Amino acid sequence: MTWVPSSAAEAGVLSTPSPIKGNVDEINRAASYAQKAADDSFGYRSYVQGAERNLASGQGDVLTRLQGKLTDTLVPGVNLLDESVVAAKKGFDSYASEVERIHKDARKVISDIDDDLSTIRTQAGTIAEIAQTIRAGVPGSWNTPPPGTMPEPRLGSNASVLDSDEQELRRRMLTSQYSMQWLSAAMRWKNACDDIDTAKTRWSTLVSERRDAEQRLLGALGDTYLGRLLAAGETSQWSAKQMITMGLSGELRGESGIADGTANxxxxxxxxxxxxxxxxxxxxxxxxxxxxxxxxxxxxxxxxxxxxxxxxxxxxxxxxxxxxxxxxxxxxxxxxxxxxxxxxxxxxxxxxxxxxxxxxxxxxxxxxxxxxxxxxxxxxxxxxxxxxxxxxxxxxxxxxxxxxxxxxxxxxxxxxxxxxxxxxxxxxxxxxxxxxxxxxxxxxxxxxxxxxxxxxxxxxxxxxxxxxxxxxxxxxxxxxxxxxxxxxxxxxxxxxxxxxxxxxxxxxxxxxxxxxxxxxxxxxxxxxxxxxxxxxxxxxxxxxxxxxxxxxxxxxxxxxxxxxxxxxxxxxxxxxxxxxxxxxxxxxxxxxxxxxxxxxxxxxxxxxxxxxxxxxxxxxxxxxxxxxxxxxxxxxx
CATH class of the missing domain: 3.40.50.1820 (Alpha/Beta hydrolase fold, catalytic domain)
Known part of the structure; x- marks a missing residue:
């Protein structure tokens, strides 16, 4: 009998990589972290705005400089931080929704292929039984269905006592008895193989959709101001930490400004x-x-x-x-x-x-x-x-x-x-x-x-x-x-x-x-x-x-x-x-x-x-x- 994989997960049925990676809960935890950052950003904004109001009634150069620091640097920085984490939360939510749909569709593909493999296994058994009776070969590969026309029956050695007309009659009887059953099994086998080919195409599409979803998430995160500051840490003389802290607050560990170059x-x-x-x-x-x-x-x-x-x-x-x-x-x-x-x-x-x-x-x-x-x-x-x-x-x-x-x-x-x-x-x-x-x-x-x-x-x-x-x-x-x-x-x-x-x-x-x-x-x-x-x-x-x-x-x-x-x-x-x-x-x-x-x-x-x-x-x-x-x-x- 032709060997048939036990499931879609068996090697050779579905291509790698798989669109099913990780789980939505992991993505939702990242989204929750972004939401917490947004909440913290809102609280930070409230403190900054409160400080602005308190300083507004004071006078003096020091207070003026502090108020300028709040108004010109910290408030715009917290606004950008807030926009960044809100956009990140939206990006993670969208990604989670896409991944959930892709996982659902991919599991449906696996289930459908398992059903088709079960069909092929059953029909392969039927073909094997008929083939044994008519002394014919069986397909060497599970994904190569037999032809719809049953092979010419071959008679055993005990048929040698029959004359040629009797042998022909015996072959016709076998053909009449099994040809429709063979055709039905072959068609079901072929239809199952066609369905698996369609499912494989869908699987490849889901792999591409998962890759595209990941790129959209990376793009959404990278398009935020915080994302660009992080990226700039890889392309500038300043580290990502310096880019973020200086870019959002205007200082690092209490030090304002950054060192300038050397005049020529x-x-x-x-x-x-x-x-x-x-x-x-x-x-x-x-x-x-x-x-x-x-x-x-x-x-x-x-x-x-x-x-x-x-x-x-x-x-x-x-x-x-x-x-x-x-x-x-x-x-x-x-x-x-x-x-x-x-x-x-x-x-x-x-x-x-x-x-x-x-x-x-x-x-x-x-x-x-x-x-x-x-x-x-x-x-x-x-x-x-x-x-x-x-x-x-x-x-x-x-x-x-x-x-x-x-x-x-x-x-x-x-x-x-x-x-x-x-x-x-x-x-x-x-x-x-x-x-x-x-x-x-x-x-x-x-x-x-x-x-x-x-x-x-x-x-x-x-x-x-x-x-x-x-x-x-x-x-x-x-x-x-x-x-x-x-x-x-x-x-x-x-x-x-x-x-x-x-x-x-x-x-x-x-x-x-x-x-x-x-x-x-x-x-x-x-x-x-x-x-x-x-x-x-x-x-x-x-x-x-x-x-x-x-x-x-x-x-x-x-x-x-x-x-x-x-x-x-x-x-x-x-x-x-x-x-x-x-x-x-x-x-x-x-x-x-x-x-x-x-x-x-x-x-x-x-x-x-x-x-x-x-x-x-x-x-x-x-x-x-x-x-x-x-x-x-x-x-x-």
Missing amino acids: PAVEDLLARTDLSGEELTEAWNALGLSKSDVAALPVATLAQLASRNGLPAWAQDVASTELLHYSLIAPNEAYPLFGFGTSGPSVQEFRTQIGQLYGAWQDAKSAARLMGGEPIVQLLALGSHDGAMTAAISHGDLDTASHVGVNVSGMLSNVGDIGHDAKGARSLYNEAYAEDWTQTYAAVTWIGYKSPDFGNVNFMGRADAGGPRLAAFIDGIYESRAGNHTPVSNFTVFAHSYGSTTAAVALTDVKHPINSFVTYGSAGLSADTPISGLKTDKVFSTHAAGDQTAGFGQLWSHPVVPTEQPFYSLLAPEGAPELKVFSAEGGDGYTRVTAHDMFTEDDSPSGLNWGGKVGYLTTGTRSAEDMGKIWANGGL
Whole structure:
């Protein structure tokens, strides 16, 4: 008789690992701990607020300093702690619910397989009995059911006394007696095997769902401010304990503030020079012979200047920006004025929130880069401010050496707090270009280096006129830094989304160094006062999706020139202006149709701008994303 496993738990039936790990009670204990922390945080808040009230009636410098400590540091810190533990409790509760469901479904899979194995065992016994009678073989494996047609019966040696007709009659009698029973057993066996195959697929799905649930929990915990402080303990010069205690209370064991770096007069003198070109700045910087550790050891005020100084090598900006980012996490009140914020800037709390979000985006970029072709390094650049808004740029790829540089300019409502979303678009550009030509090296830069417009001023040129020169300086800084290091860029492409195209057009009339390609997608329009012939680019490429319900709103009033409307563009573009090529964002031929205004969307990331759907211009599988990768990799279509 064919051997059949006694249960689904026996080796070879279900794959490992199992979706059944631990138990929900363990998760609930973690959730209870988070709830207790939330309760303790509430009590701590009450003490702090009581102290605030008691100090409010007093006078004197000491009391004023104490009150400032409570108001500016402890109260915001306890608010962040409270938000973190409440979010952690919610994350654990959600995880517990998912695990409970997964365990229930997995046990049902095991039960169903056990039932199917019991069925196979019974039918294998029936087949074995018939096979013994008709002198036939049995299946060698339990998961290989016998054919539905019973084998031709074979007669024993005692049938030799029968003539051929009698033997044939005997075989027919055996076939008539057992063939239907054989067929029935074989069909039940096969159906049970099919059910087990289906259950195995469900089991694998549950393993994936358990893994996804774990990642969601880790993401929920990591996205809290406390989670980011913990993570920063692994990426900064300060330990996790220092990051948490200083980041939430502003002191460690009664010691306020953190040690600053060591001044370097040569660096200070260089930063004071405003007469140097970008190339001269790079050469002067290189002459200092500083290492990454030397830069990291500089005073934080110096780092704040280096972080956004155009013309410096990207590695130096990256070290300075990274150190400034960590300092801002651990000492937000002290870091705030270093960004140049005044009365028009964000509140310290808003600044603190955006710093935390930027840290999360930076970490996500590094994790994603490890899975990308060529495993590009990630660089943090341009950390600073513009007109009261935070600025930053994230590069997937080495901006000091990449043969192909692409700067992706964000549009309306973009801000550093959401840079992680826009960085996904840059990763899409990188992946498409790398798939087109993996022999090149790429640096895809997400640039949020200006204060972008909101709905109230998106129809006007004010934000573009203010942001354009900053983008031009950023572009020229890359060119000149590369020239100073004798590593010229082979292909420089500016991608511009929405109002980013309005801003980029202004920048490309200001740059000293022409680029290779200017690509607009979902453009909010160019100003009629921006001379097309003045765009310092060899080529212009443009696309607009019929499903994009938002871009047209931005084209009203001050910037009505729509690049995709070739006749209008040609009318404004005199002879000698860069050539224009319009490419499609529609579906067909296996491509997904763009149905949204966003540069990049996922099924779980709806946007208020996506009135038309959930597929953005840089979503994987769209013709627009693939064509933009080709433009960048090849210099054209």
